[in-house]
Every structure is written in structure tokens, then in C-alpha cells.
Amino acid sequence: MKSERIAIVSDFDGTITLRDVGHHFFEKYIPDRKAHRDLLEKWKIGLISSRECLEKEIAWVQAGIPDLDSFIENERLDPFFKDFVDFCNRRKFELMILSDGLDYYIDSILMRYGYGFIDFKSNHLVTDGDRIAGVEFPWYLPELCDMCANCKKAHVDKLRGEGYFTVYVGNGYSDRCPSKHADMVFAKTDLLDHCQREKIDCIPFRNFRDVEREMMSRFYLSD
């Protein structure tokens, strides 16, 4: 397999971060826990879209920006992500983050770790001073996918159209769409179950060291 023009596209919540940041934030700050659980159940079985789910969560959350700031201070990255970023830079691989979560915490966490240079595409949290004021969906394309808010398959297809061999890394529901479109898929937890059920070719992984090692061997790279 040739090693040039490779784009690695990674999910953020629970893939680059150890926890699903958005999910845990809403879980902590939405007072009606039962309503929130019911909402997530409906989303998981496809009764409502990610966009509807996120709009409700934003409407229900009882927290301000200072709460969000202090919440994300505790979030940690996969301990091997730093080495993986170095690996991509050394090899001149494109690295892009695609998220169906919110730009505010992705940007903040990436900046804190010194990864402000990594390109990411996500939904947009609207703020008004210290207030969480709403959510916008700059990448919403209902004609392509009416279940995701920021459907990652469109971004993967664009990269493939530009001639990239696409490597997708993910763990959750929003990674289902791109997993059918990427050239190579690394999957863990819910995405791994999904790929195995749907017979989508994938490579199981636990952390970014596994991804790096597998890429080294599959692309015949040497140290």
C-alpha cells in the first residue's frame, strides 16, 4: 500500500478524549435526567436525529459558559494521541477531526494541549457572554443524511475526491455513516459492534498507539 496522500480522520469525543465530553456535560447539567435518558434512547434507535437531540439538550441544559469551562478542565486525552500527532506530522499525513459535538469544548481542549493547528469540523455552540445561547449546524446537509447534524461521510467523500486514501478512527454512533465510506476504519466500542454487525471491514483498536502500530505495518512504514 502506498504511503503518500493519506488523510486520517478522527472522531473527537471518546476517541481523542477519554470520555464523551458533550454527553457527560449534558448528563451533569440537565436537571430532568429521565427526560434526557429518554431523549438519548430515541436518538440511539434512530427515532430522532442528532440535530434534534442536540437542540433539545441545549434548550434543557442549566449551565453557563463558566460551568462548561470548569467542566472541560478535567477532560483528558488518549495518552498516545501526542505521539500519534507527531507520527502524522513526520509522515506528512493529513489529520482532521470530525465531530457531531460542539466546537466550544473541542477548540478549548485542543488549545489547552497545544493542538490548535489541527483542523476540525463540528457543530457550533452559540454563546452570549456567559450564557449558552443556542446551537448552529454549519455542516448540516439533510439531502445527504437526515440523521447526523454534521454528517462525517460528506467530509470523507470530499477527501477521497481529492485523491486521499482515508483512514477513519472512531467509537460511536456518529461514526457509523463515515465507516461505510472511508478506505480503512479503526473502530472501538459501539462502532466496533456496529461494524461487526453490518459486516463493515474494520480494525479494532484501544488507543492511538494501536492505530499507529497498525498503520506502520499496513503501510509498510519503517521507523
Ligand SMILES: [Zn+2]
Ligand atoms: Zn450521517
